[in-house]
Amino acid sequence: MEIEIGRDLFAHEAELAAANRRLFKEKGITALNLLAAPGAGKTSLIRKTVPLLKYSVAVIEGDPASSVDTDLLNSLGITAFQINTEGGCHLEASMVAKALESFQPKPGTLLIIENVGNLICTAAFPLGESIRMVMVGASEGDDKPFKYPDIFQGADAVILNKIDLKPYVDFDSERFRRGIRALGDQVPIFEVSCKTGEGLAELAEWLEQRVDQLWKEG
């Protein structure tokens, strides 16, 4: 006997993400999902940008193992909480919900969730965030939007980091932008260098405006 099911396995994840969205709202926090490959500079971006923001910021660090990033951020005075996925390749909505049982950012906080470094699996697991930021380091190459389209789809902002390395790694900005535009024709693209600080003020300004707007919309 054949039984028709016709159910998308990702639909359950979307439900859990929606539950997180309600949880964030109840707690009065705005959540940002920061996505990138390992070594793109996610933690560097957080440590360099947070001091430029007027908001109270808390960070959830997702890593397969270790608390290296959390220890670094805490030592800089940035409140951070570590989730270890024990080898898992992405954060799931349920892990973030569980973390918020013990980690309780105060209302009005911008919660930056630094996802596990991965451009594939993280794309399939929404966390209930209201801002989705995808970051690429110039040394990874200008072909990333073509190779990993799913991660860029629906991004609220795309950040190109390590622009100080562009001349050394033959990065074709035009090709990169064309790829990003195909996946989101309005998405802002910020070119920054966490090393020199270039472009970070513009990014921080955009982020503040976005958070303000989200607060207004409730």
Place this chain on the structure above:
Amino acid sequence: MHELALTGKMLSLVLSEAEKHQARKVTKIKISIGELSGVIEECVAYYFQVAARDTIAAGAELEFAKCRATLFCPNCGRKFAKKPRDFNCPVCGGLSRLTGEGRECFVESIEVE
């Protein structure tokens, strides 16, 4: 690697549907995987073998179908299968957009005894 999480979800869904129909054994599971879903058939098959071991779905045949990702060209209105190198329309060269097809991972049906 997220296949482990997904395979667990797939197995629970299959077992609960089989139970509803008072099946004794699940013999086949038909799954459609989108090319953008990041789900690899071999991984699902491997994890399934382990996860289903002591259930009525143990030994079930997994039949996979691929769903292609498609793009839509806003310039000339054509829909076409995603090409490996770029997002340009094969007819007019216009920059095209992903339609959303190709992200899914569907359990289509199961065969039970």
